[in-house]
Amino acid sequence: xxxxxxxxxxxxxxxxxxxxxxxxxxxxxxxxxxxxxxxxxxxxxxxxxxxxxxxxxxxxxxxxxxxxxxxxxxxxxxxxxxxxxxxxxxxxxxxxxxxxxxxxxxxxxxxxxxxxxxxxxxxxxxxxxxxxxxxxxxxxxxxxxxxxxxxxxxxxxxxxxxxxxxxxxxxxxxxxxxxxxxxxxxxxxxxxxxxxxxxxxxxxxxxxxxxxxxxxxxxxxxxxxxxxxxxxxx
Amino acid sequence: xxxxxxxxxxxxxxxxxxxxxxxxxxxxxxxxxxxxxxxxxxxxxxxxxxxxxxxxxxxxxxxxxxxxxxxxxxxxxxxxxxxxxxxxxxxxxxxxxxxxxxxxxxxxxxxxxxxxxxxxxxxxxxxxxxxxxxxxxxxxxxxxxxxxxxxxxxxxxxxxxxxxxxxxxxxxxxxxxxxxxxxxxxxxxxxxxxxxxxxxxxxxxxxxxxxxxxxxxxxxxxxxxxxxxxxxxxxxxxxxxxxxxxxxxxxxxxxxxxxxxxxxxxxxxxxxxxxxxxxxxxxxxxxxxxxxxxxxxxxxxxxxxxxxxxxxxxxxxxxxxxxxxxxxxxxxxxxxxxxxxxxxxxxxxxxxxxxxxxxxxxxxxxxxxxxxxxxxxxxxxxxxxxxxxxxxxxxxxxxxxxxxxxxxxxxxxxxxxxxxxxxxxxxxxxxxxxxxxxxxxxxxxxxxxxxxxxxxxxxxxxxxxxxxxxxxxxxxxxxxxxxxxxxxxxxxxxxxxxxxxxxxxxxxxxxxxxxxxxx
Numbered sequence: 001x002x003x004x005x006x007x008x009x010x011x012x013x014x015x016x017x018x019x020x021x022x023x024x025x026x027x028x029x030x031x032x033x034x035x036x037x038x039x040x041x042x043x044x045x046x047x048x049x050x051x052x053x054x055x056x057x058x059x060x061x062x063x064x065x066x067x068x069x070x071x072x073x074x075x076x077x078x079x080x081x082x083x084x085x086x087x088x089x090x091x092x093x094x095x096x097x098x099x100x101x102x103x104x105x106x107x108x109x110x111x112x113x114x115x116x117x118x119x120x121x122x123x124x125x126x127x128x129x130x131x132x133x134x135x136x137x138x139x140x141x142x143x144x145x146x147x148x149x150x151x152x153x154x155x156x157x158x159x160x161x162x163x164x165x166x167x168x169x170x171x172x173x174x175x176x177x178x179x180x181x182x183x184x185x186x187x188x189x190x191x192x193x194x195x196x197x198x199x200x201x202x203x204x205x206x207x208x209x210x211x212x213x214x215x216x217x218x219x220x221x222x223x224x225x226x227x228x229x230x231x232x233x234x
Numbered sequence: 235x236x237x238x239x240x241x242x243x244x245x246x247x248x249x250x251x252x253x254x255x256x257x258x259x260x261x262x263x264x265x266x267x268x269x270x271x272x273x274x275x276x277x278x279x280x281x282x283x284x285x286x287x288x289x290x291x292x293x294x295x296x297x298x299x300x301x302x303x304x305x306x307x308x309x310x311x312x313x314x315x316x317x318x319x320x321x322x323x324x325x326x327x328x329x330x331x332x333x334x335x336x337x338x339x340x341x342x343x344x345x346x347x348x349x350x351x352x353x354x355x356x357x358x359x360x361x362x363x364x365x366x367x368x369x370x371x372x373x374x375x376x377x378x379x380x381x382x383x384x385x386x387x388x389x390x391x392x393x394x395x396x397x398x399x400x401x402x403x404x405x406x407x408x409x410x411x412x413x414x415x416x417x418x419x420x421x422x423x424x425x426x427x428x429x430x431x432x433x434x435x436x437x438x439x440x441x442x443x444x445x446x447x448x449x450x451x452x453x454x455x456x457x458x459x460x461x462x463x464x465x466x467x468x469x470x471x472x473x474x475x476x477x478x479x480x481x482x483x484x485x486x487x488x489x490x491x492x493x494x495x496x497x498x499x500x501x502x503x504x505x506x507x508x509x510x511x512x513x514x515x516x517x518x519x520x521x522x523x524x525x526x527x528x529x530x531x532x533x534x535x536x537x538x539x540x541x542x543x544x545x546x547x548x549x550x551x552x553x554x555x556x557x558x559x560x561x562x563x564x565x566x567x568x569x570x571x572x573x574x575x576x577x578x579x580x581x582x583x584x585x586x587x588x589x590x591x592x593x594x595x596x597x598x599x600x601x602x603x604x605x606x607x608x609x610x611x612x613x614x615x616x617x618x619x620x621x622x623x624x625x626x627x628x629x630x631x632x633x634x635x636x637x638x639x640x641x642x643x644x645x646x647x648x649x650x651x652x653x654x655x656x657x658x659x660x661x662x663x664x665x666x667x668x669x670x671x672x673x674x675x676x677x678x679x680x681x682x683x684x685x686x687x688x689x690x691x692x693x694x695x696x697x698x699x700x701x702x703x704x705x706x707x708x709x710x711x712x713x714x715x716x717x718x719x720x721x722x723x724x725x726x727x728x729x730x731x732x733x734x735x736x737x738x739x740x741x742x743x744x745x746x747x748x749x750x751x752x753x
Binding site for chain 1: 646652654670
């Protein structure tokens with residue numbers, strides 16, 4: 001049993017971002033969350049990460065309620081849309097941050113940082129500064145930083161959203177491969193069908209704060225729950 | 235919703251809160267009691283023609299000082315914010331020097347320039363002192379304003395002047411207002427300059443409070459005046475913060491290096507040179523007069539400092555106690571101010587705004603009120619060494635907060651969130667993310683705190699005892715004594731104080747200019 005989310009509601013003033021989200025992610029499964037912008041995908045990730053507290057509903061991990069557990073105790077990973085790399089730290093210090101928080105010994109941190117950097121094809125980047133990196137390199141550092149502490153749940157918020165088309169096509173396979181190789185349990189938020197299809201085992205379609213349907217993209221196409229789903233996955 | 239970050243913030247708020255409550259709010263409450271105790275205290279004070287003329291003078295000179303300062307500062311602000319030229323950093327640093335000079339030094343310098351007793355001297359000293367507030371506050375925004383905005387307006391058909399009026403000026407307005415509010419408050423509560431240049435003929439409320447308390451020993455009248463002054467300060471700050479809230483447009487700042495253009499045409503060169511030279515010359519003249527006067531009649535004044543003879547003033551002891559007090563003040567101000575800026579920067583809610591006002595209050599309230607408050611409330615504690623650094627810290631903390639809060643604010647909340655997701659508890663987030671980014675700003679704040687302490691005069695003049703005279707209070711004592719040698723000795727001490735603070739501030743400025751502008 002991996003992640004289970006029940007009846008999640010989140011309002012910001014008069015605006016309802018999440019209107020009762022139910023979702024399950026099995027152990028070792030990569031679930032893509034697909035939906036138009038503004039449908040509440042990012043808010044859902046933030047609630048699951050504990051960065052926002054829900055107005056109603058529960059978040060469970062392995063059958064244990066963690067709805068009120070502070071963010072830093074959840075052991076989840078979240079890759080931010082804008083990467084949120086620490087500008088005052090080197091690439092290596094960014095990637096090693098989570099390990100340091102776990103109290104991993106310094107020497108081992110170095111080894112594991114080097115490993116994580118090689119997963120994303122940035123060998124030898126540890127001493128570089130964040131400032132000088134290209135967009136694609138920043139994306140890879142952010143990915144390595146998220147994966148390095150081996151979080152029990154990996155959440156990626158439009159991880160390729162800020163890159164241009166060509167780079168995106170190249171990187172999406174790499175990310176898919178990386179997640180599978182690590183047997184990661186993952187939530188992958190995107191608004192791009194192809195990306196969702198390439199990366200995930202199943203797709204959850206999200207529309208104005210609720211999950212409309214869950215299944216493989218082929219299933220959604222052959223048996224859409226309603227007209228909106230049929231239209232969106234066409 | 236109370237998450238653990240909010241809890242951490244509230245816990246952190248306790249320190250500064252206790253500090254301000256014990257050393258500022260409690261003494262203030264005692265002052266209030268004192269002011270109202272007498273019954274007709276306020277009516278009596280307000281019907282006194284001497285006090286009414288002080289009140290009127292305080293208001294109009296503060297207004298005039300503000301307008302004159304903004305006008306005098308704008309040309310140089312423009313030059314510094316728009317042009318890249320050799321010596322630009324030095325000019326920027328030099329302009330800051332007067333602001334950090336102790337008010338006693340400024341007062342003595344204008345007295346040495348032959349402006350004793352004149353209103354013009356007071357206004358000139360206020361412009362001299364506050365110029366940097368405008369140059370730095372407005373220039374800080376202007377020099378990092380994306381030049382593409384102005385250029386966009388130009389491509390849309392606006393003339394250079396129109397582009398300035400419609401694009402640049404509205405974006406600068408909050409900074410101009412901020413600078414004006416600060417200059418007004420400083421002039422409104424001006425003490426050392428007015429006491430020394432005004433020669434008791436022209437009195438601000440501050441000087442009036444001092445005289446009522448120390449010369450006439452009329453504490454209730456002094457208390458009532460302090461309360462009146464506080465009402466004025468709070469009114470100005472309220473209007474100002476309302477305005478800032480309404481005007482807060484967030485816009486992208488670019489690195490200074492991207493916004494500056496080199497001086498190209500001959501006309502530009504003449505303009506830039508004239509403005510820089512004229513401003514610097516006007517700033518240097520009084521300081522030069524001060525140095526010259528310290529040597530009047532040879533080295534007598536300087537020799538006096540080492541060997542005062544049979545006089546109850548020991549210059550060496552005053553210098554050493556000034557240094558010890560400055561060190562203690564810096565430690566207190568950085569710790570308490572650091573905590574306060576985290577609380578303020580972490581949000582834009584009531585706690586944040588309330589705290590901001592609370593921390594600024596002692597600075598706005600004026601040093602004299604703080605001194606008077608200590609005098610009436612702390613009883614025998616007053617004789618402890620720690621009273622002076624604590625009083626100084628009240629004034630220095632706003633500088634630490636002002637130096638570090640913008641940097642803290644500029645840290646995107648995403649960075650803290652990323653750290654939390656990666657397993658950092660709130661206190662660790664502060665240590666790993668906020669602290670390193672803000673450390674340099676803190677060092678700047680520490681430098682300012684030390685400078686504030688070295689030059690503090692208003693509060694110290696109420697609490698310093700003859701055996702704990704600081705450099706500024708000693709200078710004032712020396713000025714009050716007859717004789718050419720003691721007068722020259724006062725000038726010489728002012729030179730020492732000036733050089734020390736200027737060196738400190740130039741060091742701090744080096745730290746600031748190395749600052750990374752990318753986050």
